[in-house]
Amino acid sequence: MKFLFVSAFLTLLLIDGFAQPKPVKKPVRQAPAGGYTITGFLKNAANRKIYLTENAFYKSRQQSDTTVANAKGQFSFRGKLDEASFFSIRVDGKTGPQYFFLENSPVTITGNADSLWAIKVAGSKEENIRQKVQQLMQDTAIGNRFKRAELKYTNARAINDGVAMQAAIKDRQEVVAQELTRVKKIISTYSNSAVGVNVLSVLINMGDVAGADSLLTLMESNEIGKTLQARFFRQQIDVMSRLNIGKMAPEFAQTDTLGNVVKLSSFKGKYVLVDFWASWCGPCREENPNLVQTYQTFKNKNFTIFSVSLDNNRQNWLNAIRKDNLTWAHVSDLKGWKNDVAQQYGISSVPANLLLDPTGKIVARNLRGNDLNKKIQELIQ
Structure with a gap:
């Protein structure tokens, strides 16, 4: 998306x-x-x-x-x-x-x-509203605060300063909370527009599905809530609500690169990152080096990655796996955006992921880079 x-x-x-x-x-x-x-x-x-x-x-x-x-x-x-x-x-x-x-x-x-x-x-x-909201969303002050918190954490981790690391995490959480509040206010201001509906996507991708659900419920009392876009978000939110942190990840099975059917349940007993991506997805390819590093760091500590591709071209899929050195399990039904697992899990944008504990319970969503590494490190200690 x-x-x-x-x-x-x-x-x-x-x-x-x-x-x-x-x-x-x-x-x-x-x-x-x-x-x-x-x-x-x-x-x-x-x-x-x-x-x-x-x-x-x-x-x-x-x-x-x-x-x-x-x-x-x-x-x-x-x-x-x-x-x-x-x-x-x-x-x-x-x-x-x-x-x-x-x-x-x-x-x-x-x-x-x-x-x-x-x-x-x-x-x-609607275009006039979009331009106004675009300006509101580009808050460099909040962006700079987030970058400072990330740098603070990185520096603290480099010298193994636990107190400073916790302080940096707190700073980051405060920035995220402030950003969520600000985005909700923007949506509320323009809740009767297609633009306002669209900004729900930001809340969803920041992990505030409940906040998006609440705002969409208000929109659904008006005509804007009957649009195709609003209906799309209702379907996505309902699916994601069933996949909230703490819920069990639904079973699925697809064919791997060798033609074998692989089930999610075959990884029970390990922490598993269920990763949704595609060879044609630029941001996915940019994130792959981080996933390779994460995999190398934790593969011997009861962790693995299980990737589901939204490709529709088998050769492109295989070439990307090989070129990006993705040495873990991969599956796809080669249906592109109509991938059965992606639809089952309400995936409408890539990259996307869910982190599961050894029982198959969802413990985090859409973590990348340092955030993913920090969460895994926290869980395996």
């Missing part, structure tokens, strides 16, 4: 942070009554193809349209949406794309094709 905003210290950028499925092309040439009309002018886009693509992580089929700018760089799109949705615009041969909220209203796009990041989108109330 890609998210619309930056969570200050977690840097959960919609555009670059998480991978999502490619949209299915569905031309939208006509503009039925009540639809949208995009009128655009982009300098340096003369006679170039312009691509308009829906990027709604909660849809399996998404709209896509293409047109050609005239000699003056003018272009237009027409169509109709069931609800406000997130789109991207790209110019053939130019760096991009740029993302914005589109709804059924007259919209204008102006700027320069050589700097799509700076284009102006006017006419969409």
Whole structure:
């Protein structure tokens, strides 16, 4: 899933942070009554193809349209949406794309094709809200506090200073709590918008499923709670609530790289990191060196990793395992985002993971890097 905003210290950028499925092309040439009309002018886009693509992580089929700018760089799109949705615009041969909220209203796009990041989108109330919330989410002060707490912990750990380590952990917890409070306030302020619904993704990925559930329940008393996006989050939250910390991880089985069926229960008696990833997921590949280090550190201390891939190309999957030196158990049904285990576990973004104790009970979710190492070290002592 890609998210619309930056969570200050977690840097959960919609555009670059998480991978999502490619949209299915569905031309939208006509503009039925009540639809949208995009009128655009982009300098340096003369006679170039312009691509308009829906990027709604909660849809399996998404709209896509293409047109050609005239000699003056003018272009237009027409169509109709069931609800406000997130789109991207790209110019053939130019760096991009740029993302914005589109709804059924007259919209204008102006700027320069050589700097799509700076284009102006006017006419969409949801896009206006998105821009406001984007600014609110980018709180560098909180981000800097989090970085200082992390550095404090790293330095304390290097000299085995337990008191300083605990102080750093406390600082980090305070920053996380402050960030959660701030994000909830933003969602409450814009709770009747598609943008507000989208920010629930930040709470979920910070582990506050209960907070997201409470806010979504309020939204469901209004029309915004009946949208596809809100329904998607309701389904995800309900699944994740059954997979809260302290609950037993449901059994599953899939085929490994050699064609053998491997069950989750076969790892009982060990701490297991159930890791969801894919070869095409940039953030997953970036995290893999950290997982390799974690595995090497704890593999002889009753710990292992069990990876579930959301790939749909077997060779790409195998090549990534080999290239990234991932020497633990791997399974996949090669159904991509429709992976049976991913759906069973409510996985809508990768990387994602659950840490299980030797009985199969969930003890942590979505820990990475130092956070994962700290938790494992705490458990095996």
